[in-house]
Structure formats: C-alpha cells, structure tokens
Amino acid sequence: MFKDLFLDFLRRYWWGILVVVILIIGGIWWYQDSQKVEVSGYKISQEAAQAVKYYANGEIGKAEAQYKSIVENHPRDWFSWNGLGNIYRDKSEYESAEIAYLKALDINPKFEQAYRNIYSLYYIWSKDNPDKIYQAEDILLQGVKYLPNSEIVLEEILNYYQKIDNQEQFKIFQGKLDKLRNLRPANNQDTLEFN
Numbered sequence: 199m200f201k202d203l204f205l206d207f208l209r210r211y212w213w214g215i216l217v218v219v220i221l222i223i224g225g226i227w228w229y230q231d232s233q234k235v236e237v238s239g240y241k242i243s244q245e246a247a248q249a250v251k252y253y254a255n256g257e258i259g260k261a262e263a264q265y266k267s268i269v270e271n272h273p274r275d276w277f278s279w280n281g282l283g284n285i286y287r288d289k290s291e292y293e294s295a296e297i298a299y300l301k302a303l304d305i306n307p308k309f310e311q312a313y314r315n316i317y318s319l320y321y322i323w324s325k326d327n328p329d330k331i332y333q334a335e336d337i338l339l340q341g342v343k344y345l346p347n348s349e350i351v352l353e354e355i356l357n358y359y360q361k362i363d364n365q366e367q368f369k370i371f372q373g374k375l376d377k378l379r380n381l382r383p384a385n386n387q388d389t390l391e392f393n
Contacts, residue, residue, distance in 0.1 A: 242277045243268070249281055258285060276306035283315060292323045292330075303337070310350045313341040317354040321361065334358050342371075347378055 235247045242250075245268050252261035262285045268278040283298030299316040302309060317334050324331035338358055341351035352375040359368040 240277060243272075243275070246275065246278050246281065249278065253281065253284065258288065261285060274305050276302040276309055276312075279305065280309065280312045280315060283312075283319070287315070287319050287322065292319060295319050296323075300337075303340075307340065307344045310341065310345050310348045313338060313345075313348075313351045314354050317358060321357075331358070331361060346374075349375065349378060352378065 235242060235244055237247050237250055245264060249261045249264035249268065252258075252264060262282070265278045265282040265285065268275050269282060272278070279298050279302035283295045283302065286292070286295035286298055296316070296319060299312055299319060302312045303316070306312075316337055320330050320334040334354075335358060338351065338355040341348065342355060345351050352371055355371050356368060356375065359365075359371065
C-alpha cells in the first residue's frame, strides 16, 4: 500500500521533485563559486589564494605545504599544480616541476601561464642538460592548438625557435603573432627579432 502511494506521488509530482533537485544542485554550485577568489584573472579557492600569498611573500615552505595539501585533497586543481611546479622549479627540482606543470596542462590545456612556465623550466634545465630545450616544442605547439589567439603562447614558441635557431618556424609564428596583434612588424616595438 505504501509503495503504491509513493509511486502515485512520484507520478503526480515528478516535475516538482525535479525542480527541487535542480535548485539544490544550483545552490551548491553557487555557494562553491562564491567561496572562490580571483587571482591573475582566474577564480581559485581561498586555500590556493593563500598559497599564492605565501609564495609572493617568500614563504616558500608554507606555500609548498599549502599547494601539496590542495593537490592531495583536490587532485584536479590545475592552478595549484602549476603553483607547485613553480616552487619545484625555484628549488631546482626540475623533474618534479615538469611533472607538476604537465599535470596542470593535462587538467586544463587552456591555462596559458603553464605554457610559459614549462618553457621557462626547459630553458633553465637546458643549461645543465642541453637536450631538454627540445621537449618544449610539442608542448608549445599543443598550446598553439588550444589557444591560437594567445600572445603568451605565441611569444614562448617564438622564444623557443629563436633559442634552437630555427628561423623558418620563427618567421611563421612571428607572422601569426603580428596578425593576432593586427600590426605590421615595422610598427611594432614588441615584435621579437630573430638574432
């Protein structure tokens, strides 16, 4: 009997139950979003914002502990993986930095700052291991694929081709950057030159 009453209730009021579920889910999403803060144009958790403050204040140990805690509890937090990569890079723990940056890009391949950071890592690392610089190309080309209108990614791929002395590719990407900026190279003071 109770089962029949319950099924009858569901048949009559299914739409109301659906509306309540949608409102609950929307409320949870809104609450979580309202708890985030904006840093460098990205909405991040308050914990990640605190780690950014620690890092900016030179409290590297606290920043590292904070980022590690975040990625342990929220393994898809790409912003914190990137921050952890910065710390490892600064500590010359290049392999750990590479893993962290690649994790950030795997989670969010449209995070342009991570492309700049990983190129910086490979550039620094190449001073000890010259072949490391060549690992940047595939990652930067991925960045161009996901973010074709990103000046940051295009600037980094130009830096890469200049570093490896590939003038042909440099010219191709310089043309893309100039087109993006809608400027002629002669009028653009920011245009990189191939040396």
